Amino acid sequence: MKILVVEDDIDILDSIASFLEKNLYIVDKCSNGNDALRLLLNGEYEVCLLDINLPNISGVEILKIVRHKNIKTPIIIITAKSQLKSKIENFELGADDYIVKPFHLKEVLLRVNSVIRRSSLNKDVLLKIGKWSVYPDKLLCISDSKMEVEISNKEMQLLVYLIRNKNKYISSEEILEHVWDREFNFFSDTIKTHIKNLRNKIDKDKNLIKTSKGKGYGVFDSIHD
Numbered sequence: 001m002k003i004l005v006v007e008d009d010i011d012i013l014d015s016i017a018s019f020l021e022k023n024l025y026i027v028d029k030c031s032n033g034n035d036a037l038r039l040l041l042n043g044e045y046e047v048c049l050l051d052i053n054l055p056n057i058s059g060v061e062i063l064k065i066v067r068h069k070n071i072k073t074p075i076i077i078i079t080a081k082s083q084l085k086s087k088i089e090n091f092e093l094g095a096d097d098y099i100v101k102p103f104h105l106k107e108v109l110l111r112v113n114s115v116i117r118r119s120s121l122n123k124d125v126l127l128k129i130g131k132w133s134v135y136p137d138k139l140l141c142i143s144d145s146k147m148e149v150e151i152s153n154k155e156m157q158l159l160v161y162l163i164r165n166k167n168k169y170i171s172s173e174e175i176l177e178h179v180w181d182r183e184f185n186f187f188s189d190t191i192k193t194h195i196k197n198l199r200n201k202i203d204k205d206k207n208l209i210k211t212s213k214g215k216g217y218g219v220f221d222s223i224h225d
Helices: 010-022 033-042 059-068 084-093 105-121 153-164 172-180 185-202
Strands: 002-006 026-030 047-051 075-079 097-100 127-129 132-135 140-143 148-150 209-212 216-219
Touching: 002 010, 002 033, 010 026, 010 105, 026 033, 033 047, 033 059, 047 059, 047 105, 059 075, 059 084, 075 105, 084 097, 084 185, 097 105, 127 153, 132 153, 140 185, 153 172, 153 185, 153 216, 172 185, 172 216, 185 209
Parallel strands: 002 026, 002 047, 047 075, 075 097
Antiparallel strands: 127 132, 132 140, 140 148, 209 216
């Protein structure tokens, strides 16, 4: 499996790349935004580890560009910024996970494996809920009337997880653990934001995605109280 590591600190870059290679990954690496964007636009990677503070183009701008171009490569942000606002902004831009410096290399490996596992579960699978056919690998929902709606990578991961557990409520804690790999309650606003986005796109009548105080969120094949 091929991974792209983007980090302007050469010592950190070499350490991550060497550790991943020892764990049988093929690694491309670069230390500036221009090269990172070129490689992401032209290469195929299982995941990209992307530092935010880069020469030429910031990691945030790279994330915006690749998601705007509908490039689905899973991206794990690497940064020294631990503030909640920064984390939420990057998740909402389409990041798949977030690692705060300083970190242990084993944590990097665990997060890489987890993101790749979640991504592989979403590939080449057609799911059906209500009037919608859901195509995870294409980040696309198509209604019975052939209306097409694009959703973000993280919105798709959330929707797929709810569909795989349809007709029951899933707690915020469980969603965070399986979709964000986070168990912290302060990320609940992020879940609410993604649920709101999904409703605006595929469930304006709120008949499909349900919220129950104390129980969590769920998708249901029929109207459910």
